Amino acid sequence: MKTTDIVRELSEILASNYILYIKTQNYHWNVTGPAFFGLHAMLEKMYNDLFTANDDIAERIRALGNFAPGTASEFLKLSFVDEPTEIPSAEKMVETLLADHEKMAEKMKKLAQNADEGTQDLLSPRVATHEKTAWMLRSFLAK
Ligand SMILES: [Fe+2]
Numbered sequence: 001m002k003t004t005d006i007v008r009e010l011s012e013i014l015a016s017n018y019i020l021y022i023k024t025q026n027y028h029w030n031v032t033g034p035a036f037f038g039l040h041a042m043l044e045k046m047y048n049d050l051f052t053a054n055d056d057i058a059e060r061i062r063a064l065g066n067f068a069p070g071t072a073s074e075f076l077k078l079s080f081v082d083e084p085t086e087i088p089s090a091e092k093m094v095e096t097l098l099a100d101h102e103k104m105a106e107k108m109k110k111l112a113q114n115a116d117e118g119t120q121d122l123l124s125p126r127v128a129t130h131e132k133t134a135w136m137l138r139s140f141l142a143k
Contacts, residue, residue, distance in 0.1 A: 001114040007055065007066045009111045014057040015069060015078035016107070020100050021050035023084055027097070033090040035140075046097075046133060053126060060122045080107065091141070098137040105130035 025085065028043035058068035069078060076083070081100050105127050112123040 001116075003064055003066075003116075006060055006111070006115050006119055007064055010057060010061050010064075011069050012078050012080060013104070013107060013111070014054065014061065015075040016081040016100075016104060017050055017057060017076045018054050019079040019081045019083055020097075020104065021047055021054060023081070023100070024050060024097065025083065027093045030087045030091050031093060033091050038054075039090055039094070039140075040134070049129060051132075053129075056122060057126075062120060063118065094137050094140050098134055098141070101134040101137065103128045105134065 018023040024043050028047060030045065031039045058070070061068040069075060072105055080103060084096070108123045108127045108130070112120045112127065115123070
């Protein structure tokens with residue numbers, strides 16, 4: 001895979017990770033209902049992890065010799081994760097985040113299969129983290 005293609009996909013992943021970070025913090029602030037305490041605390045752990053990943057992904061793009069997207073408008077344009085348009089119920093928040101983390105894992109896995117070793121090293125632990133988060137969110141939804 002050419003470096004320009006890797007950088008293009010990493011830029012989309014960075015944008016999506018950033019939007020997911022904002023979305024998760026939004027839900028941390030605005031979640032309501034009987035599951036409030038558990039979700040409020042868990043969402044904080046999740047957005048802190050995503051915040052750290054923003055930096056790692058952006059700096060991989062720099063290490064590959066390119067500038068990283070760094071504005072909100074670029075992130076919105078490049079992201080495959082959608083922004084919320086309203087404050088959903090706690091259950092709907094978890095459903096949405098589950099789909100987002102599954103999508104992140106899927107996109108990263110696909111890129112890692114065709115990317116250089118340094119990019120693979122960045123993506124492999126991120127895939128595992130997204131899959132672990134997806135498992136927790138899925139378990140929350142289990143009846
Ligand atoms: Fe907080």
